[in-house]
Amino acid sequence: MVGKIIFWLxxxxxxxxxxxxxxxxxxGLLLSFFITNPLGKKRSKYTxxxxxxxxxxxxxxxxxxxxxxxxxxxxxxxxxxxxxTLLVGILLGRMFKVDKVTSYLVSTGTAICxxxxxxxxxxxxxxxxxxxxxxxxxxxxxxxxxxxxFPAIGHWLGLSQSQFGVWAAIAIHDTSSVVGAASTYGExxxxxATTIKLVRALWIIPLVVLTAFIFKKKGTKTSIPWxxxxxxxxxxxxxxxxxxEPVTPYIVRAAKTGFTVTLFLIGSGLSPKALKSVGxxxxxxxxxxxxLVSITSLMAILYLA
Numbered sequence: 403m404v405g406k407i408i409f410w411l412x413x414x415x416x417x418x419x420x421x422x423x424x425x426x427x428x429x430g431l432l433l434s435f436f437i438t439n440p441l442g443k444k445r446s447k448y449t450x451x452x453x454x455x456x457x458x459x460x461x462x463x464x465x466x467x468x469x470x471x472x473x474x475x476x477x478x479x480x481x482x483x484x485x486x487t488l489l490v491g492i493l494l495g496r497m498f499k500v501d502k503v504t505s506y507l508v509s510t511g512t513a514i515c516x517x518x519x520x521x522x523x524x525x526x527x528x529x530x531x532x533x534x535x536x537x538x539x540x541x542x543x544x545x546x547x548x549x550x551x552f553p554a555i556g557h558w559l560g561l562s563q564s565q566f567g568v569w570a571a572i573a574i575h576d577t578s579s580v581v582g583a584a585s586t587y588g589e590x591x592x593x594x595a596t597t598i599k600l601v602r603a604l605w606i607i608p609l610v611v612l613t614a615f616i617f618k619k620k621g622t623k624t625s626i627p628w629x630x631x632x633x634x635x636x637x638x639x640x641x642x643x644x645x646x647e648p649v650t651p652y653i654v655r656a657a658k659t660g661f662t663v664t665l666f667l668i669g670s671g672l673s674p675k676a677l678k679s680v681g682x683x684x685x686x687x688x689x690x691x692x693x694l695v696s697i698t699s700l701m702a703i704l705y706l707a
Contacts, residue, residue, distance in 0.1 A: 405437035409670065416666040417659055423517055426662045427538055430669020439671045449671070450525065452664045457522050459657025461636030462650045464603060483572060483699070484605055487513035491691045498683040503529045506613075507537035508688045512695060515603050516541045516575030521661065522606045522633075526613045531668050538665065540688035545579040548696075552583045563587065565703050567594030571602065573696040607634060 412433060416426040439445050488509050495505025506527060511520045517538055524534045552574065556566040566587045574580045577599050584595035640650050 406440045408437060409433065409440055412670075413663065413666060416663050419655075419659075421662055423538075423542070423662045423665050427535065427542065427665040427669045430666040430671075431535070431539075433670050439667075441667075441671075445667055445671050449531070449664055449667045452660050452667070453521055454525060456657045456660035456664060457518070458632040458636055459653050459660065460518065461633040462640040462646075462657070463654035464637050464640070466604070466637045466641045480602065480605065483695075484513045484602070484609075487691065487695055490694060491687070494687045494691055495684075498687050500683045500687050501533070503527050503617075504533045504536055504684050505687060506616075507533060508540055508684055509691065510609060510613075511537060511541040511575055512688065512691050514605050514609060515577055515599065516545060516579075517661075517665075518576070518603065519606055519609065521664075522610050523613045526610055527617045531671055535668050536684050538668075540685050541575045543685075544688060544692050545574065545576050548574045549579045549582050553586045556587055559700075559704075561703075563590035564594055567591040568598060569696075569700055569703050571595040571598035572699040573692070575692075577603065 491509025507520045510523050520537050570584045580599050584592040
């Protein structure tokens, strides 16, 4: 009885505006060591639906016209950087013998936009909850580190506002951490970083379609996941129906809350045994891939731009 009360209080806490996805995931993981999730088998069903619904809701926060216009000049560079990151990430996963799904999720999270990319591709890969959780933990830990060290490195190297904005958008996983790091550096850096990250977020769509082909089971047809179609529809509605402008911020806020609660549910359903079986190799893969992306993008900005 006490365990149930603690669980529901923690769930309500994760729905509060001040709660962030990383803290929600870690809170769920912490509770999993002491109490059993009272939702039982229904938890997986609720988690899967809430995850997809949250991705659709986040689509209302992306103006597709702005993103496409901003992405024209850097189209080729974006393809090269995303493709290169995915390929190197998968190779590192094989080198360290990380399981295929976890390796792919860590690579997609590094290549595009962290937790959002992992959340979007996870249902298509039929990822287990421990695989999703480990991938998110890797990304969120590196995000927290980048939030503090990137501005310091930028000032130490004397990066301009423009240079830092580009670097932060490419090398930091999640949009929230990109905004946090860039806002401490300056207004121009913030505007540039936000715009570039917005463009990269659109690549979730072709990534999920590609993922559906990669993880297609033998004897089955490849189909585009329904929630990605609704994600695109949400972007189109938000971008072309100005009458909805007063409402869309609330939809996006609800979607972010749903994503936060989803991560809590995922974390709370994991057993210490399941996490231990994954090992430290995904973290090593994520750290090396992130370091490679950060260094190469910084070198390109300093010497090729």
